[in-house]
Amino acid sequence: MRKKELLKINEELFKRNQDILNANEELKAELDRLKNEVKSLIAKNDELNSKLNATATLENSGEKLTANASISKETQLGAQIIGKIVVNSAKYCNELTEKPNSDTKELVNLILGRTEVAKSQIFSLLEESSDLEELKSKAEKIALDTEDYFKSVMAQIS
Numbered sequence: 497m498r499k500k501e502l503l504k505i506n507e508e509l510f511k512r513n514q515d516i517l518n519a520n521e522e523l524k525a526e527l528d529r530l531k532n533e534v535k536s537l538i539a540k541n542d543e544l545n546s547k548l549n550a551t552a553t554l555e556n557s558g559e560k561l562t563a564n565a566s567i568s569k570e571t572q573l574g575a576q577i578i579g580k581i582v583v584n585s586a587k588y589c590n591e592l593t594e595k596p597n598s599d600t601k602e603l604v605n606l607i608l609g610r611t612e613v614a615k616s617q618i619f620s621l622l623e624e625s626s627d628l629e630e631l632k633s634k635a636e637k638i639a640l641d642t643e644d645y646f647k648s649v650m651a652q653i654s
Contacts, residue, residue, distance in 0.1 A: 570631055574622045577635045578615050581642050585611040588646045597653065606649050614642040 567575075589604050617638050621631055 569628055570622055570626075573628065573632055574618050574635060577639050578618055581611055581614050581618075581639055584643055584646060588650060591650065592653065595653065599652065603649050603652060607646055610642055610645050610649075614638050 585607050588607050592600055592603050592607070618635050621634050621638075
């Protein structure tokens with residue numbers, strides 16, 4: 497081979513070697529970037545796992561609290577009757593607002609006010625009465641009286 501051919505081959509080899517070195521440097525930079533990204537994702541994953549574990553711990557402690565909380569039968573009865581009164585109140589208020597007139601706001605306020613009075617009466621019963629049957633009859637009477645009051649308010653919109 498001639499000297500010129502050898503120089504040309506040498507230059508080509510040198511250029512190819514240089515291209516490979518440049519590609520290698522780019523790949524190293526990409527590898528470093530990906531390593532940093534993996535570290536970041538691992539840290540984020542650890543943070544999310546710790547939050548998940550903390551949430552699970554809170555949920556478990558909430559279950560324990562609920563399991564330890566006991567509601568007396570009297571309180572359950574009172575809550576049930578109050579719920580019934582509130583639902584009736586909402587039903588009558590809804591009926592009033594479907595056909596609005598000049599007295600609608602006042603009539604809704606009357607119903608809501610009577611609902612609050614009934615709730616207060618039932619809470620008072622819970623504090624003073626220890627007999628479940630007596631409590632039940634008195635609370636149901638309050639509920640019936642409240643229902644009658646709601647009906648009398650509704651009669652005013654004729």
